[in-house]
Amino acid sequence: MVSGTVTKIDKGMGLLELQTPGGWSQFILTEPERKKELERVTVGERVDVKVEFRGSERKVVTVVRRNLPGTIGAETK
Numbered sequence: 001m002v003s004g005t006v007t008k009i010d011k012g013m014g015l016l017e018l019q020t021p022g023g024w025s026q027f028i029l030t031e032p033e034r035k036k037e038l039e040r041v042t043v044g045e046r047v048d049v050k051v052e053f054r055g056s057e058r059k060v061v062t063v064v065r066r067n068l069p070g071t072i073g074a075e076t077k
Contacts, residue, residue, distance in 0.1 A: 002049045003066070011038045016063065018049065027051070029060050037063040 002025055004018030014029035016038060027049060029035050041047055046066040052059045 002051055003046070004049075006041055006043050006045050006047055009038055009041065009043060011035065014038065016041075016049070016060075018047070025049075027058070027060050029063075034060050034063070041065060 002018065002020060004020035004025060006016065007019050007024070008015065008017035014035045016027045016029060018025045018027075029038065041063060048064045048066060050061040050064070052061050
């Protein structure tokens, strides 16, 4: 799992760039289902990227937003 703030998105190419505590990480999403996940994130958002390692290759399994819009719980009026 890699966590960080989104610094760049190229939805056409499937590029996701994050600023992480350890520096910068770039991911290329090639599967259509993963590319669709880029539609939900914006620059400046914090996300978790679940990565699977296959030898020297990294494969993105999922992209999860950390700061979801709205509030959780009951609102007081």
